Amino acid sequence: MNEPILKQIIDKYDTPSYVYDIEILKNRISYIRKHLPSRAKICYAIKANTFIIKDIEREVDRFEVCSPGEYEICKKQNVDESKILISGINKSKEEIDHVIETSNVRFFSIESMSQFEIFKNSSKKVELLLRLTSGNQFGINKEEIEEIITNRDNYSNIKLKGIQYFSGTQKTSIKVLRKELEKLDSFFKELKQKYNYEAEEFEFGTGFPINYFQGRDFDENEFFKEFSEIVDNLEYGGNIIFEIGRSIVASCGTYITKVIDIKTNKNQKYAIVDGGINHLVYYGQSMAMKVPYLEIHPSRENKEDERWNICGSLCTINDILVKQLPEKIELNDIIVFKNTGAYCSTEGISLFLSRDLPNVIKIDEDKSIKLIREKNSTFQFNG
Ligand SMILES: Cc1ncc(COP(=O)(O)O)c(C=O)c1O
Numbered sequence: 510m511n512e513p514i515l516k517q518i519i520d521k522y523d524t525p526s527y528v529y530d531i532e533i534l535k536n537r538i539s540y541i542r543k544h545l546p547s548r549a550k551i552c553y554a555i556k557a558n559t560f561i562i563k564d565i566e567r568e569v570d571r572f573e574v575c576s577p578g579e580y581e582i583c584k585k586q587n588v589d590e591s592k593i594l595i596s597g598i599n600k601s602k603e604e605i606d607h608v609i610e611t612s613n614v615r616f617f618s619i620e621s622m623s624q625f626e627i628f629k630n631s632s633k634k635v636e637l638l639l640r641l642t643s644g645n646q647f648g649i650n651k652e653e654i655e656e657i658i659t660n661r662d663n664y665s666n667i668k669l670k671g672i673q674y675f676s677g678t679q680k681t682s683i684k685v686l687r688k689e690l691e692k693l694d695s696f697f698k699e700l701k702q703k704y705n706y707e708a709e710e711f712e713f714g715t716g717f718p719i720n721y722f723q724g725r726d727f728d729e730n731e732f733f734k735e736f737s738e739i740v741d742n743l744e745y746g747g748n749i750i751f752e753i754g755r756s757i758v759a760s761c762g763t764y765i766t767k768v769i770d771i772k773t774n775k776n777q778k779y780a781i782v783d784g785g786i787n788h789l790v791y792y793g794q795s796m797a798m799k800v801p802y803l804e805i806h807p808s809r810e811n812k813e814d815e816r817w818n819i820c821g822s823l824c825t826i827n828d829i830l831v832k833q834l835p836e837k838i839e840l841n842d843i844i845v846f847k848n849t850g851a852y853c854s855t856e857g858i859s860l861f862l863s864r865d866l867p868n869v870i871k872i873d874e875d876k877s878i879k880l881i882r883e884k885n886s887t888f889q890f891n892g
Contacts, residue, residue, distance in 0.1 A: 510530075510763055510804070515843065515845065517878055518870060518878060523767075523884070524765050524766050524767040525767070525782075525784035525865075525884075526867050526869070526884070527763075527788075527849065527869050528872060529850055529869075530761050530763075531564045531872065531873050532874045534564065534565060535874070537758075537760050538551065538568040538757060539568075541717075541757065545751065546740045549740070549750070550751070551569045551570050551753060552573050552751065553565060553569045553571070554573040554714065554753060555573065555583070556573075556754060557757070557850075558855065560881060561850075562582070562588060563588065566588060566592070569592075569757075571750060572592050572594065573752055574596065575595075575596050576597055584612070590614045594616045594618060594638070595608060595614060596618040596673070597620065598620045600624055602627045605617065609633050616635070616670075617635060617637055618637070618638045618640050618673050618712075619638065619640060620647060628664075628666075628667055629667070634667075635666060635668070636667075637668070637670060638670055638673040638712055639657060639671075640672075640673040641654060641674050643675070647675070648674075651696065654700075655700075655704065659704060669706070669708075670709050671708035671709050671710030671711055671747065672708050672712070673713075673752070674712070674714070675715070675716070676689060677715075678715070678718075679718045679719075680716070680718065683735045683736065686736060687739050690713075690739050694745050697744070697745040698744060708745075708747055710748045712749075712751075713751055714752030716755060716756070717732075717751075717753055719759050721794070721801055722794075723801070725799065755851040755852065759848045759849070760850060762851065763847055764784065765845050766782040766783055766789075766844050767782060767843055768782055768838060769781055769841075780818070780819050782821055782830065783822060784822070785821015785823050785828045786821055786857070787821065787823055787857050787859050787864060788853060789830060789853055789857065790852050790853050790856045790857055796827065800831055800832075801831070803844055803845060804845040805842055805845075806842065806843040806844075809836075809837055814835075815835070815836070817836060818833065818834070819831040819834060819838075822862070823861055823862050825861075854867075860887050863887050865885060866882075866887060867884060869881050869882040
């Protein structure tokens, strides 16, 4: 982050803060589009970051919305209803009825046979994606999908739009992805041959990988090139929509935290920051074994031969953000953690020790800085 912008943010709003740069976000979506096959569409899984959905409404083709809370956020922000897919394993009849009665959202995924039961007698026309399980609590079995497809003519208000599949995130192995996609391709072929069913849509969420840690990078251009070749070679000829969270939004985010104390205990240097693991979540990070991309401000020319452990403000020895960082750290330094646009704000153990939730700040494309949620306390309750 450039110094003047950082200075403005610190002077005005202090730390800890999440900062989302909308220009970076939009450029990132253009990059992903450019590197995927031309028939590919993009669905943003809003669980990754619910603060920027309105900014990218025109840039993405769909939003995957997984809970009543996420749905309310979309409603509040007036998100285009035709772009919403209601997904997720916990959908009650009341919630679905509420959506159908109070909006024009008619697009849902099916995660269990009991969810399908809710739609069987729907009074309004709905479109469904059947989620194929990859062998966990999500989705339904192949045989159950076949059963639904066999009986599809009995459900006059249901359009079976296609298949959804998500088997995990951060796979960098093209070999693994090829195997997965080829298996799905065979499944589409089987559905055509056995039931004369052609899925109009295939929503695939592999959760594209991103580079979080220093020294552990993969070649993203090469990854997308090889991945796109696999997609281009599929026999399946319908629409393909990629369900992506992290890869869209991680790079636009920085998390800013301040060094509020320094000490040396038994020859180990510790910098205590006003944030911590309650705000900062990196996929694949465990006990700070890896070093995320970060900057120290003010930057120093002469890097000293020092090693610092950066720790948060929680009362647990697990609250380590970085171990043995080879930088010089001083009191009041600002540490800017990069690639924090995804899941930090939604996955952090934010209630731990009743510390404040960070500010949420947006840098708009014209470089104006907006506070979109003020740092607020977690200890207020009506008790
Ligand atoms: C069904 C589904 N789709 C998409 C995603 C997005 O994954 P990622 O944020 O890694 O891209 C997730 C993440 O948990 C998911 O559960």
